[in-house]
Amino acid sequence: xxxxxxxxPTRPLRPARNWALIIGAVGAVTLMTWWSARGIGFxxxxxxxxxxxxxxxxxxxxxxxxSFFPRLLAPLLETLQIAVIGTVIGGILAIPIAxxxxxxxxxxxxxxxxxxxxxxxxxxxxxxxxxxxxAAAVGFGPIAGALALTVFTIAVISKLWSESLEAIDMAVPExxxxxxxxxxxxxxxxxxxxxxxxxxxxxxxxxxxxxRASMILGLVGAxxxxxxxxxxxxxxxxxxxTLIVLSVLVLVLIIEQISESIRxxxx
Amino acid sequence: xxxxxxxxxxxxxxxxxxxxxxLAGIDLTIKPGEFVVxxxxxxxxxxxxxxxxxxxxxxTSGRITVGGQPVPKQEGRELRRxxxxxxxxxxxxxxxxxxxxxxxxxxxxxxxVPGWRAMLNLWPAADREIAFKALERVSIADKAWVRAGDLxxxxxxxxxxxxxxxxxxxxxxxDEPVASLDPVTTHQIMRDLVRINQDLxxxxxxxxxxxxxxxxxxxxxxxxxxxxxxxxxxxxxxxGEDFKNIYGRDPDAGDVLDASVAS
Ligand SMILES: Nc1ncnc2c1ncn2[C@@H]1O[C@H](COP(=O)(O)OP(=O)(O)OP(=O)(O)O)[C@@H](O)[C@H]1O
Ligand SMILES: [Mg+2]
Numbered sequence: 001x002x003x004x005x006x007x008x009p010t011r012p013l014r015p016a017r018n019w020a021l022i023i024g025a026v027g028a029v030t031l032m033t034w035w036s037a038r039g040i041g042f043x044x045x046x047x048x049x050x051x052x053x054x055x056x057x058x059x060x061x062x063x064x065x066x067s068f069f070p071r072l073l074a075p076l077l078e079t080l081q082i083a084v085i086g087t088v089i090g091g092i093l094a095i096p097i098a099x100x101x102x103x104x105x106x107x108x109x110x111x112x113x114x115x116x117x118x119x120x121x122x123x124x125x126x127x128x129x130x131x132x133x134x135a136a137a138v139g140f141g142p143i144a145g146a147l148a149l150t151v152f153t154i155a156v157i158s159k160l161w162s163e164s165l166e167a168i169d170m171a172v173p174e175x176x177x178x179x180x181x182x183x184x185x186x187x188x189x190x191x192x193x194x195x196x197x198x199x200x201x202x203x204x205x206x207x208x209x210x211x212r213a214s215m216i217l218g219l220v221g222a223x224x225x226x227x228x229x230x231x232x233x234x235x236x237x238x239x240x241x242t243l244i245v246l247s248v249l250v251l252v253l254i255i256e257q258i259s260e261s262i263r264x265x266x267x
Numbered sequence: 268x269x270x271x272x273x274x275x276x277x278x279x280x281x282x283x284x285x286x287x288x289x290l291a292g293i294d295l296t297i298k299p300g301e302f303v304v305x306x307x308x309x310x311x312x313x314x315x316x317x318x319x320x321x322x323x324x325x326x327t328s329g330r331i332t333v334g335g336q337p338v339p340k341q342e343g344r345e346l347r348r349x350x351x352x353x354x355x356x357x358x359x360x361x362x363x364x365x366x367x368x369x370x371x372x373x374x375x376x377x378x379x380v381p382g383w384r385a386m387l388n389l390w391p392a393a394d395r396e397i398a399f400k401a402l403e404r405v406s407i408a409d410k411a412w413v414r415a416g417d418l419x420x421x422x423x424x425x426x427x428x429x430x431x432x433x434x435x436x437x438x439x440x441x442d443e444p445v446a447s448l449d450p451v452t453t454h455q456i457m458r459d460l461v462r463i464n465q466d467l468x469x470x471x472x473x474x475x476x477x478x479x480x481x482x483x484x485x486x487x488x489x490x491x492x493x494x495x496x497x498x499x500x501x502x503x504x505x506x507g508e509d510f511k512n513i514y515g516r517d518p519d520a521g522d523v524l525d526a527s528v529a530s
Contacts, residue, residue: 175361175427177342178321179434180351180378185385189374193365 057238064246065239072228072247078142079224080251082217083210085146090153091203097158102165105173105191107183119162122155127213131222142223145214152213153206157199164198165191197266204259211255215248271334271352272299272437272470274320278329281315281494289315291494292329299437300468302461304475304485304502308514311491313474317440320472321353322346334437351378354431354469356441360423362430364416368407371415371426372398375433394433401432405459421452428459432467439463441473445480450524457484478510479523 037043099105101119106112130148138144173190181189192199218226225248232240274297281289289312297303305313318324319331322338331338333353339346354375362371376394377385384390390398402408405425410418415426424444431439441460445453461484464471475481481488481502488505490498490513498505498513510518 171357171359172361172363174323175355175357175430176374176377178323178350178353178355179375179430180347180349181374182347182377182382184382185374185377188386189363189366189370189377193363196365 061238061242063239064243065237066243068240068243069247072225072244075218075225075228076247076251079211079214079218079226079248082142082145082149082214082222082224083207086149086153086210086214087203087207089146090150091157091206093150094154094157094161095199097154098162098165099187099192101158101162104166104168104170105187119155119158122151123159127152127217128220131217131220135221140221140223145217145222145224148217148222149210149213153210156206156209157202160202160205161195161199164195164202168194200266201263204263208252208256208259211252212248270299272468273297273332273334274438274470274472275332276329277331279316279319279326279331280328281312281319281324282327288312288494289324290319290326293494293496295489295496295499297470297472299470300464302464302471302473302484302486303489304473304481304487305489305491306475306478306481306498306510306513307491310493311513312494313491314442315494316491317355317442317472317474320438320440321350321355323355347378351434352437354434354436354439356424356427356431356439356444358443358446360420360427360447362415362423362426364414366415367412368402368415368418368426368429369395369398369411372401372411372429372433375401375430378434397435398429398433401429404432404463405429420448421455424448424452424456425459428456428463432463436469438470439472441471443474443476446476453480453524460484477522477524478518481505 097115097119100107100111100115103112106115127148130151131144134144134147135141138147168191170191172194173186176186176190214222214224215226215229218224218228219230221227225244229241229244232244274295276293276295279290279293279295283289291312293316305316307313315324319326320333320338322340322342325340326338333349336349338349363374370388373385373390373394376390376398380391380394399408399411402411405428407418407422407425407429410422410426415423418426424447427444439460444460445456448456457480460471460473463469473485475485482505483502485502488498488500488502489496490509492513492515498509500509507518510522514522
């Protein structure tokens with residue numbers, strides 16, 4: 001202790017800031033923003049001039065048309081059903097896809113490689129693309145929506161969960177193999193139990209995303225509340241649009257509350 | 268005592284991919300029903316020796332036979348069949364904390380029941396009975412339906428032992444089974460292992476860190492040093508000089524478990 005107070009060691013000097021780097025970075029971002037704004041014709045002045053239009057839209061949209069609510073119930077329920085189907089089927093299919101994509105569990109490099117790339121393709125293509133694809137394949141309606149959300153769910157859960165699986169402790173799975181267990185037994189008794197809370201958590205998260213997404217999917221004719229939204233918007237029934245947005249907001253908030261309380265119980 | 272429980276090492280050699288030598292060519296015969304303690308300083312190759320018996324660590328050259336059958340060098344049905352008859356106990360227990368004690372012990376039956384039954388948790392009554400008997404043998408049958416992670420360290424190691432017993436193995440490999448336990452529990456677990464060896468005639472190989480434990484519980488002591496077999500004799504005849512040779516230095520207080528507790 002005394003040595004410290006007696007002879008204070010020379011403290012290292014704070015290194016000088018790299019001003020060139022800071023100025024360069026700020027400059028680059030500014031330049032890119034200016035270039036992009038010019039490209040899409042984005043101008044603050046013009047935006048300000050158009051503000052009255054936005055205000056008129058807001059005024060026309062308020063108050064919400066409450067009398068329209070009874071006609072929302074069925075589509076809202078359909079939205080929920082689309083999300084449930086997509087989450088359950090997608091959640092189940094995501095299990096093998098995630099396992100095969102986890103480096104520590106996959107049975108071979110080739111399987112891993114193919115599965116990884118399959119996952120990447122699913123993830124790269126947006127949910128709207130899948131909705132339009134399935135609408136073309138099975139016709140407009142809730143089935144197309146559910147199929148699109150199935151793919152979307154696989155993409156979300158398999159990516160997140162395969163990372164959880166890669167982080168597990170391989171000691172217990174090795175013990176199952178030491179007892180003569182097969183690859184499946186190793187997964188079932190050694191590996192998956194460790195990552196089960198993560199799986200439930202990601203499945204709930206996917207469900208929340210799906211409820212929100214099924215509204216957007218409706219815009220391209222994949223069933224649910226989004227389809228009602230699209231018809232009301234295109235006929236300028238803004239008070240009804242407001243009601244639809246509000247009811248989806250409430251639905252999403254309720255679901256988030258429920259899944260949050262389930263998640264808390266898991267940990 | 269059947270010869271299914273014999274182990275032969277012939278020029279058994281393990282070189283890890285990074286060049287580290289695990290076993291430097293070991294010739295050794297373990298007779299059925301023996302209780303063998305393996306000692307050696309850290310890195311001497313004790314774990315490698317045990318893990319090569321059930322193929323968790325494959326040999327780079329030489330061979331090992333278990334019950335006359337060579338240990339396969341690749342994962343597969345053959346190796347799984349061999350492992351089914353060899354129980355393993357680990358320093359860190361290696362049980363699934365989230366699952367019940369019973370499920371953990373039933374893992375010892377996975378190689379004996381059809382895959383779909385294990386998958387659906389539809390274990391045959393006979394296998395449940397074996398699992399219960401195994402738990403009774405280590406006196407924790409009352410904990411059968413408790414979450415394994417909720418048990419104490421000593422109890423968790425008993426679950427590990429019960430899982431090995433549920434395999435109805437001819438051989439038990441225990442890799443420093445008491446290294447994470449307190450002295451009192453250590454002696455209880457060591458006595459369990461000796462009793463199981465005597466009652467069931469299961470060939471038992473135990474890696475131990477402490478010299479007094481080795482002398483006290485081993486019948487036969489094997490000393491490893493840098494992957495070589497440097498001692499092989501009975502526990503009664505092992506001397507301080509032998510230990511000095513195995514460890515390459517004089518044994519000190521760190522090499523014995525608290526002697527005051529040993530009774
Ligand atoms: N997976 C591995 N990869 C590379 N080298 C390893 C591996 N496992 C062990 N070794 C090396 O092999 C040698 C023997 O290791 P082993 O684990 O068998 O020793 P040990 O006697 O069990 O030691 P300890 O008492 O510390 O457990 C050591 O030099 C070790 O560094
Ligand atoms: Mg070791």
